[in-house]
Amino acid sequence: MSRVTKFAARDPGPSARVAGFIAHLRENGLRLGVAEADIAMAALVEVDAIRPDDSRRALRAVCTGCKEEAERFDDLFDSFWMDMGRVRRKVMPTPSSPINDGVHSSRDAEGEDAGTSGSVVEPDAEGAEADSDGTGKLVATKQRNLNRRDLRDLVRPEDIAKAEEVARRMGAALRDTRSRRRIAAQRGDRLHFRKTIRQSLATGGEPLRLLRKKRPDRTRKIVALCDVSGSMSVYAKVFLAFLAGLLRADNAADAYLFHTRLVRITEALRDKDAMRSIGRMSLMADGFGGGSKIGPSLMRFADTYAKRFVDGRSVVLILSDGYDTAPPELIAAALQKLRKRGCKLIWLNPLKGWADYAPVAKGMAAALPYLDAFKPANTLADLADLAALEQELTTL
Amino acid sequence: MTWTDLKFALAGEGYVASDDLAVALQLALSLGRPLLLEGAAGVGKTEIARTLSVVNNTRLLRLQCYEGLDAAQAIYEWNYQRQLLTIRAAAEGGETGKAVEDRIFSRDFLLERPLLAAITQEKAPVLLIDEIDRADEEFEAYLLEILSDFQVSIPELGTIKAVTQPIVILTSNGTRDLSDALRRRCLYTYVEYPDRTTELAILKARCPDVEARLADQIVGFVQKLREEELEKTPGVAEMLDFAAALMGLGIADLTEDPAVLQSTLTTLLKTQVDQAQITSEVAGRIAGKAA
Numbered sequence: 001m002s003r004v005t006k007f008a009a010r011d012p013g014p015s016a017r018v019a020g021f022i023a024h025l026r027e028n029g030l031r032l033g034v035a036e037a038d039i040a041m042a043a044l045v046e047v048d049a050i051r052p053d054d055s056r057r058a059l060r061a062v063c064t065g066c067k068e069e070a071e072r073f074d075d076l077f078d079s080f081w082m083d084m085g086r087v088r089r090k091v092m093p094t095p096s097s098p099i100n101d102g103v104h105s106s107r108d109a110e111g112e113d114a115g116t117s118g119s120v121v122e123p124d125a126e127g128a129e130a131d132s133d134g135t136g137k138l139v140a141t142k143q144r145n146l147n148r149r150d151l152r153d154l155v156r157p158e159d160i161a162k163a164e165e166v167a168r169r170m171g172a173a174l175r176d177t178r179s180r181r182r183i184a185a186q187r188g189d190r191l192h193f194r195k196t197i198r199q200s201l202a203t204g205g206e207p208l209r210l211l212r213k214k215r216p217d218r219t220r221k222i223v224a225l226c227d228v229s230g231s232m233s234v235y236a237k238v239f240l241a242f243l244a245g246l247l248r249a250d251n252a253a254d255a256y257l258f259h260t261r262l263v264r265i266t267e268a269l270r271d272k273d274a275m276r277s278i279g280r281m282s283l284m285a286d287g288f289g290g291g292s293k294i295g296p297s298l299m300r301f302a303d304t305y306a307k308r309f310v311d312g313r314s315v316v317l318i319l320s321d322g323y324d325t326a327p328p329e330l331i332a333a334a335l336q337k338l339r340k341r342g343c344k345l346i347w348l349n350p351l352k353g354w355a356d357y358a359p360v361a362k363g364m365a366a367a368l369p370y371l372d373a374f375k376p377a378n379t380l381a382d383l384a385d386l387a388a389l390e391q392e393l394t395t396l
Numbered sequence: 397m398t399w400t401d402l403k404f405a406l407a408g409e410g411y412v413a414s415d416d417l418a419v420a421l422q423l424a425l426s427l428g429r430p431l432l433l434e435g436a437a438g439v440g441k442t443e444i445a446r447t448l449s450v451v452n453n454t455r456l457l458r459l460q461c462y463e464g465l466d467a468a469q470a471i472y473e474w475n476y477q478r479q480l481l482t483i484r485a486a487a488e489g490g491e492t493g494k495a496v497e498d499r500i501f502s503r504d505f506l507l508e509r510p511l512l513a514a515i516t517q518e519k520a521p522v523l524l525i526d527e528i529d530r531a532d533e534e535f536e537a538y539l540l541e542i543l544s545d546f547q548v549s550i551p552e553l554g555t556i557k558a559v560t561q562p563i564v565i566l567t568s569n570g571t572r573d574l575s576d577a578l579r580r581r582c583l584y585t586y587v588e589y590p591d592r593t594t595e596l597a598i599l600k601a602r603c604p605d606v607e608a609r610l611a612d613q614i615v616g617f618v619q620k621l622r623e624e625e626l627e628k629t630p631g632v633a634e635m636l637d638f639a640a641a642l643m644g645l646g647i648a649d650l651t652e653d654p655a656v657l658q659s660t661l662t663t664l665l666k667t668q669v670d671q672a673q674i675t676s677e678v679a680g681r682i683a684g685k686a687a
Contacts, residue, residue, distance in 0.1 A: 031576060039427060046426045047399065047419060054399070057419035065579035067434060067570070067586045202476055204483075266573075303625065308570045 004052060005083050015041060022063070024080050029280065030069055036062060052082065068267065159237070160274045163245030167253075170222075170246075179218045188212030220313050222246060222253045223343075225301060227320035229259040229292030235350040238377075239319045244269055244278060254309050257281070258297035259290050264305060294320055294363055295330025302337040312342030319348045319377065322364030331363050335370035344372045352376035398422070402451075410601040411440070411447040412594055420585040421448070430543055430564035432528075432579065435587030438631015441567040445524035448563065455521040457562070459510040461531035467538060471548055473507045501552040511539075512548050515558035523562040528578075529571045536578055543581055590632060592619055598632060603639050613650040614639050616686030621664060624674065624682075630664040637663040650683040657683060 007017060022037045040062050047054040056077050064070040184192050192213040200207040224246060226239050243255045247269040257263050263284050271277035298318075310316060316338060324331065335345060347367060351357050353376035359365055368374065397405075399415075399422035406413050413421070417433075421444070424431035433441045449456035459470055479500040486496040499505075508516065514523040528536065542548065546558035566582060568574060590598060595615045599606060606614070618635045630638075641660045642650075650657060658676040665671045674682075 031580075033580070036580070039429070042427055043423050046423055053415075054419065057399075057416050058423055060416070061420035061423055061431075061583040061585055064584050065432075065576070065582075066573075066584070070584065070586045201480055309572070 005081050021080050025063055028076055159241035160244045163241040164249050167246035168249035179216050182213040182215050185214040188214035220315055222315050224317040225256045228257050231321055231323045260293045262297045262300045291325055293326045294324040295326040298334035299330055302334045310341045310343050314343040316343050317346050321351050322361040324363035328362040328366035332366040335367055339370055346373045347371050348375050348377035405451045406447055409447045409450050412597045417585055420583050424583050428561055430582045432566045432582035432584050433587055434568045434570055437569055438633050439587045439589055440632050441587055442526055445522050445565045449522040454519050457510045457514045457521050458524045460526045461528050465531045465535050470511050471509050472512045475505045475507050479505055511542055514562040515546050520560040521562050523564045525566045528566045529568040536575055602636050606639055617683055620682045620686050626670045627667045634664050654680045
C-alpha cells in the first residue's frame with residue numbers, strides 16, 4: 001500500500017536522508033544551502049513526520065522560494081520519497097537492490113508527462129549521465145533527449161560575450177532617460193532648499209548641513225519575447241545569444257521563449273555560468289523548432305506575466321517573423337492589451353532585412369498598427385545598430 | 397500546538413486556511429522564521445496576519461510598502477518639533493547644554509515606526525510587511541538586516557535589541573522578483589484562489605446568515621467567473637462583497653432576475669472591459685451553470 005521509498009539497511013539515518021533530499025533538490029536546480037538543510041530538519045521535528053503529506057507541506061514551505069519552484073516541488077518530493085509504486089513496475093535486473101536503479105524514468109516511458117516537460121529535469125545533461133547511481137533522481141529519458149535539440153550546439157560562448165556587449169549598450173541607451181523632477185540625493189547637482197531649511201531647525205535655524213537633489217534615472221525594463229518555431233530556427237543562434245547577453249547585462253530584464261507554448265526563461269538565464277544557462281534553457285524550450293502559435297502565446301503573455309512585469313516603464317521586444325498558424329486577430333488583440341499597460345512595443349523581424357520585403361504575412365500585418373517600432377534584425381550587427389536607434393525610440 | 401490546532405483556531409476567528417498555509421504558518425511560529433506569502437490580489441494574504449494576531453491575542457503592526465519607502469518611515473525618526481520646543485523651554489529655564497542634549501536624544505523623543513515598534517513590544521506582536529515587492533531593493537536589503545539580527549542601531553542612542561522576536565509575515569503580489577537573499581531567509585507559500593468547498597466555508601464563516609442554497613450559488617458563480625478571461629479576477633473579498641450586496645437586496649435565487657444580478661456584478665468586476673464582457677446574458681448563463 002505504501003508508496004514510500006524503502007531505504008537500504010545500511011542507510012545512516014533520517015538526517016542523512018534529509019541531506020540527500022536537499023542534494024536531490026539542488027541537483028534539480030533549486031538553490032539551497034547548508035542552512036536550509038538545517039531548517040528542513042527542524043521543520044520535520046515540528047510536524048508529524050510519519051505522515052507524508054505533513055512532511056511534504058513542511059518541506060515545501062522551507063525549500064521553495066517562488067511559485068515556479070513550489071509547483072515543481074511535488075514531483076521532486078515524489079521522486080525521492082515516494083518512488084516505490086513506480087519502481088516496482090519496472091523489470092529489475094538485480095532484485096537485491098530494488099531501488100538503486102537511479103534513473104526513475106518510468107514516468108516518461110509511460111508518456112505521462114509529455115506536456116509538462118521542462119518542469120522536472122536534470123539541468124545539466126552531462127551530469128545526468130554520470131549520476132546514475134543515486135537514489136530517486138529525476139532525469140530525462142533518452143527518448144526525450146532525442147526529441148530535444150540542444151541549444152548549446154547553436155550558441156558559442158564568444159557569441160554570448162558579443163551579444164552581452166550589444167545588449168549592454170542597448171540597455172544603457174534605453175535606461176538613460178532622466179526624470180524631470182529632482183529628488184533628494186547624497187551627491188546631487190543642486191541644493192535641496194526645502195529639506196535644508198527643514199533640517200536647519202535642528203541646528204537652531206543655522207543651515208549647517210547642505211542637502212542636495214538630483215534627477216533620478218527612470219530605468220526602463222526590457223522584456224524580450226523570442227519566437228523559436230521552425231521558421232525561426234535559422235536565426236535562433238543570434239537571438240538566443242542576444243537573450244542570454246541581455247539578461248546577463250541587465251538585472252531588470254525579463255525573457256521568454258515561445259513556439260506553441262510560452263516559457264519564461266529569465267530564471268534559467270540568470271545562471272552565472274553562461275553555457276550552463278543555455279543548457280537549462282534548452283531543457284525548457286521543448287518543442288523547439290516546431291510549429292508557431294504567436295497569437296495565443298502573446299495573449300497568454302498579456303494575460304499572465306505582463307500583469308506582473310510590464311508597466312509604463314517597460315519596453316517589450318518581440319523577436320519573430322510573424323508567420324503564425326493561429327488567426328491573426330489574436331495577435332492584434334494581444335498587442336492591444338499590452339499597449340494598454342503603457343509599454344513600448346518593438347518588433348524585430350529577421351525577414352525585414354531582405355530586399356523588397358513587405359509585411360504581407362497576415363499576423364505581421366495585423367500587428368503593425370500597434371507597434372512603436374518595426375525593425376530588421378538577423379545578425380548581431382543588426383542588433384547593435386538597434387542600440388543606436390534606441391535614442392530615437394525613447395523620444396517616441 | 398500542531399498545525400491542525402492552528403487551522404482550527406484560525407477557523408474560529410473566521411479565517412479558513414488551506415492545509416499548506418496552516419503548516420507553513422505553524423512552522424513560521426515554531427521555527428521563528430519570517431513567512432513569505434505570494435499570490436494574486438484578494439486571496440487573503442493580509443487577512444491571515446490580522447487573524448493570527450487575534451488568535452495569539454497580540455498586537456498587529458503593519459508596514460505598508462511603497463516605492464521610495466525609507467528607513468525614517470519604516471524604523472524610527474526623531475521628533476524634531478518636540479526637541480526644538482524642549483530646547484527653547486530649557487533655554488528659558490537656564491538648563492545647561494549637556495543635560496538638554498541628553499534629554500532630547502532619549503527614548504521619549506524617538507518616534508517608533510513599525511519595525512522598531514515590533515521588536516520593543518512586551519509580547520511578541522505579528523509584524524505584517526505588506527506588498528514588499530513595491531518597496532525598493534535598497535529597502536529590502538535593510539529589511540534583511542533587521543530580520544536576521546532583530547536589532548536596530550541608532551547613532552545617538554546606541555543599539556536597541558529585540559525584547560521579543562515578532563512573528564513576521566511578508567506578502568507580495570509578484571510585481572517584481574524579490575531577491576534570493578530575502579527568499580532564502582523566509583518560509584514560502586503560494587496562496588491560490590480557494591477551491592469550491594473552502595470558499596463555501598469562508599462564506600459561511602463570514603456571512604452566517606446566507607441561506608445554504610444561495611451560498612452554493614454565489615460560490616459556484618464566482619468560481620465559474622474566475623474561469624472566464626478577465627482582466628481582474630475577482631478575489632475572496634469581492635465574493636464577500638457580492639454576497640453582502642445580494643443579501644442587502646434580499647435576493648434568494650441568483651437565476652431569478654438577470655437585471656438585478658447584472659447590477660450587483662459591480663462588486664465583482666472592477667474594470668470597464670470586464671463589465672462590457674460579462675453581459676447580462678453571459679452572467680445569466682454562468683449563474684445557470686453554477687446553480
